Amino acid sequence: MPSLEEELFPSTPGKFKIDRGHGMNRHFHRCFASTSTMFLWALFLIALTASYLSFQSFVDSGSRYFSASWGGIQWEKQVRNSAQIHRPGGMSVLVTGAAGFVGTHVSLALKKRGDGVVGLDNFNNYYDPSLKRARKSLLNGNGVLVVEGDLNDAKLLAKLFDVVAFTHVMHLAAQAGVRYAMENPNSYVHSNIAGLVTLLEVCKSANPQPSIVWASSSSVYGLNDKVPFSEADRTDRPASLYAATKKAGEEITHTYNHIYGLSITGLRFFTVYGPWGRPDMAYFSFTRNILQGKPITIYRGKNRADLARDFTYIDDIVKGCLGSLDTSGKSTGSGGKKKGNAPFRIFNLGNTSPVKVPELVNILERHLKVKAKRNIVDMPGNGDVPFTHANISYAQRAFGYKPTTDLQTGLKKFVKWYLSYYGYNNRQGLQ
Numbered sequence: 001m002p003s004l005e006e007e008l009f010p011s012t013p014g015k016f017k018i019d020r021g022h023g024m025n026r027h028f029h030r031c032f033a034s035t036s037t038m039f040l041w042a043l044f045l046i047a048l049t050a051s052y053l054s055f056q057s058f059v060d061s062g063s064r065y066f067s068a069s070w071g072g073i074q075w076e077k078q079v080r081n082s083a084q085i086h087r088p089g090g091m092s093v094l095v096t097g098a099a100g101f102v103g104t105h106v107s108l109a110l111k112k113r114g115d116g117v118v119g120l121d122n123f124n125n126y127y128d129p130s131l132k133r134a135r136k137s138l139l140n141g142n143g144v145l146v147v148e149g150d151l152n153d154a155k156l157l158a159k160l161f162d163v164v165a166f167t168h169v170m171h172l173a174a175q176a177g178v179r180y181a182m183e184n185p186n187s188y189v190h191s192n193i194a195g196l197v198t199l200l201e202v203c204k205s206a207n208p209q210p211s212i213v214w215a216s217s218s219s220v221y222g223l224n225d226k227v228p229f230s231e232a233d234r235t236d237r238p239a240s241l242y243a244a245t246k247k248a249g250e251e252i253t254h255t256y257n258h259i260y261g262l263s264i265t266g267l268r269f270f271t272v273y274g275p276w277g278r279p280d281m282a283y284f285s286f287t288r289n290i291l292q293g294k295p296i297t298i299y300r301g302k303n304r305a306d307l308a309r310d311f312t313y314i315d316d317i318v319k320g321c322l323g324s325l326d327t328s329g330k331s332t333g334s335g336g337k338k339k340g341n342a343p344f345r346i347f348n349l350g351n352t353s354p355v356k357v358p359e360l361v362n363i364l365e366r367h368l369k370v371k372a373k374r375n376i377v378d379m380p381g382n383g384d385v386p387f388t389h390a391n392i393s394y395a396q397r398a399f400g401y402k403p404t405t406d407l408q409t410g411l412k413k414f415v416k417w418y419l420s421y422y423g424y425n426n427r428q429g430l431q
């Protein structure tokens, strides 16, 4: 009789070959032996796979424990401190995309008035991450913790809701930029669709459910030519994948409002600009190039028509975000069950006075005291729309929204920040 070890690890190939020269009994015995050997082999393989899988999950959780930037008693304490409310009737807000342009400004404004704020940001490298790190330092200095993590990390989101019963979520994390969608389409799906759904799943299961205010975009108006753009206008002709994912976000949030009773407010931002802004946007990259003596490319539309945008200053957007949070109304569900209808709102947040792009450049030239080298080209078919113009009467009625900063004034503040942030103030001629 071979030992078990020999059965499992036959040293000689063909050792189990049936010997035809012997009788039926022996044949049957051999067959049986071979079946039982196969059975033992199967058992062994199953055991091996199971132990591999459990080892793998041990390694995964172990490495997460050792390398994650979140978790642990100390971390939870920091999260709770940051979420602490310091005014009567205040709110505790989870701000996603907190190290982004709008996220930073909104977080600071909430903190300043006594609300609790916890930030979340994945610090991706769509644009210079050092600017995001600088914004994070600014937030930290003002008592706002920014947790480093991705929207698609459901465990992290659930943990944050375990630690803090957020009353509100200000969802600003997104893959922004209209033209970049042709280069990296999947990043839009990852953040603006998958990330949004992950967040909504966690919010719907939270008990109590938070109210959600989130950033949609003026780009959902796509190829519409009726101006100004009103929330009731059609939004089924997006010109870019970016716009399409924002439009999808509006539909997705509607279903979560309908099924789970989540209070949802979508904000259609109109080309937001200002200090600490996004380097990929035209006003920012034009400033950089003008100062460096490099040419700027100005797109022009059909029949040589100038493009125009309803450029909106960051402080006006912050007012719109806070007004929306303050009037959001409550979610009705708990633990994934709807208990009644909750508000579902969509607001334009724009400046209501579009400015042509060449005029934006004129203003920058005046503030920078440097002439731009203009390179005017026909608008490539890359997702741009010819103009935007907001009708803001809904937001006006709902929370008295009234933008107060014109482009001239707003760009002056931006340029002042830019020169200081990039160290131009110490150089001659640019004071």
Ligand SMILES: O=C(O)[C@H]1O[C@H](OP(=O)(O)OP(=O)(O)OC[C@H]2O[C@@H](n3ccc(=O)[nH]c3=O)[C@H](O)[C@@H]2O)[C@H](O)[C@@H](O)[C@H]1O
Pocket (backbone or CB within 6 Å): 176, 177, 178, 216, 217, 218, 219, 269, 270, 271, 272, 280, 281, 282, 283, 297, 298, 299, 300, 307, 308, 309, 357, 384
């Ligand atoms: O409201 C929005 O929902 C969006 O606003 C912003 O998109 P846009 O309005 O396209 O802003 P931005 O890129 O600054 O281009 C401004 C103008 O300069 C023109 N433009 C641009 C680049 C260039 O090199 N030349 C040029 O003429 C360009 O043709 C355009 O006419 C946000 O980026 C976007 O994330 C989203 O939030």
